[in-house]
Amino acid sequence: MQKDFHYYATCSAAILAGFSPDDSFDIAYSAQFVDECSETLLRKLKAPLIAATTQLQSELMDSSTDQVGLQNITRIWASFHFLPRDLKADRKKKCSRTYLNKYRLLCGPNGDLLKVTVNTARDRSLQAAGVAMHVLADTWAHRHFAGTPSLVLNNTDYHFYEILPDGSDKLIKFRHSLSTPDDIENSIYTNSLYQYGENSIMNLGHGRAGHLPDYSFCRYRYLPAWGDYREIIKDNPADYFKAFTQMIYALKYLKGDFDEFNTGVYDEEALSSHKEEIMGIIEKRQLDASADWKSFGEKLIGREIPDYDILKFQEEYMNASGKDKDDTFLGKFFDAAIRQKGMVTNRIYHSGSLLAGYSLEE
Amino acid sequence: MEIIADNGNDRIKLRRYSDRLVVCGLGYILFGAWGTVRNGIIMILGRKDIYAFLRESVNETTAPVSEDTMRFIIYSVMLFFLVIFALISTLSHLFIGIRAIQEGRGRKKTSFYLVFTVFLLIMLIASHLHIKDPPTENTIPALDDDTSLAVYVMDFSMALLSIELLYSAFRTRLIKRRLG
């Protein structure tokens, strides 16, 4: 997902869940910051590199794809952007252990790890809530892809059709031009280059499907590499709506409105009068829905939602010293990020896979 | 809007065999091109021996011409046949490969390329079924023996690829007929 959903939609969800406007801004900021907190930024802030929640393209190009490099990549992407749905999944057909370990990293909503992610954020900071909401939202957008470089899981081929609003199919043309924006009118989108190597960076996540999973309006059908020629229909409008309503439910739980968080529950009641407007935003064919989500959120609270500013809390963190850093906005964010990364790495390790590295925690 | 994926058994099989047809087509082009290059290298590297063999053969039958002229004629003929062979080989593999890819992608369906594939397959098998004569002084020497393993591997793979291509095309057409 992009800033339009991670920042503005999360902000609106927090408002609908009953958080105050200021708390909602903090949650939304943290949710979006997960997409910004790279090692490059952490070096600038002199913050612990272990708190990285994303990797810039240049960092990815620079990282090695030996075992240590792959583990680092998997730790970050599987923890924050491609939360595995079922670490005990099995395939009907016999396969090697290596394949099975990767297969189990496939992202999807309503998995056990999602419940643990939300519970990890309970009774903690607003920043932890923001991190959890980013992870939750991405389980819907990035489903069917894995947060580890893998040709055999994340590849796509020419069988890729956009389902247009009138119900017809249009063959999607992929190109590899990073500077040219996606052309919605003609279904021409940018994706990553086909790379033969299993562990090539180009085969990380949904790179081979371009930005399509991040466009809320898009519906498409394709053959996932792991799917045994079964076609998958990705209905982003339906998924984004579920993500939004599940976020409201999760945020209410984090606020303390009830005692247990269950997967598969969506708070549609909170939307009631807003459902049509929200679906309108989600289904509108545009590359960036920030303006619409912002306008929706501002209507809810009756005041302006500040634009996202990556520099907002950096000075506070850099000026603080020693233990005081932990009490700053970013300090709390880093704490939440490290906790989330540790939890996911631990779970993956205990499922019998070393794809995310070792974990000392029992 | 309710959208349902078509994942019936036949549909899945159709995708699988169509994709296999595309891969076989690509493999056919690749193997064919490499086979042409490889055989060309073998012929070029063995050209002196081939020349000697041909020179012996024409010695008694032609009117006396200068050695240089004879060399020029023989090498020209060799080059001509090398080029012709390369062209025919490359074009035929390209033709079959492209037709297979087109059918696999659902664009064009013809049957001639399948007949041609069967023909090439028979030729390939026949080329390996000859009984090897004991070497004599006229036998073109051992460059061919050195490359035997590489040739056998590729030709065996080519034969399997041809069979897979034919099978995939057959299954694809059968399933399409069933689906109407």
Place this chain on the structure above:
Amino acid sequence: MFILGVFFIIDPEDGYENVVFILSLWLVMAGIYSIYFFFTMARHMVGGMRSLVAGIFILDLGLFTITLSDVPRIYLLLYLLSINTFSGLVELLSAVDAMRLKSPHFRLKLAQGLFNIFLGLACLLFLRHPNTAVYIYSLGLLINAVLRIMSSFRKTAMIYIQ
């Protein structure tokens, strides 16, 4: 690569036969790995058969390369050069990609790619003087080896998370 380069310099007359043998062995192993990859991983993948086809192709390339060790040097050198130049082109493309993605390390890849292509052209110029061409080629191997060793010293970290 370093050792191979030294081999060439010590014995330009015969050293390259051993080099060709090692190169062919590498190709055979790459082909076998690709076939192994198909049977362990790619057979579950849509379009995975490409891996099998590629593996057989590389295996055959390697087997054919083994048989070339007793042909005239000049052809072997051409063969080695074409493989080297091809890898130079691939590195160049990779550098262009890295440049587009604003990686700071595109310069190293670009240098490697251009160097390999320049090496190929230089050896072609001196093809009529095989010993000279062999020395140029071995110098190229040595420099490539050093560049690869340099890039392997980039920082990596082993992290245990508690």
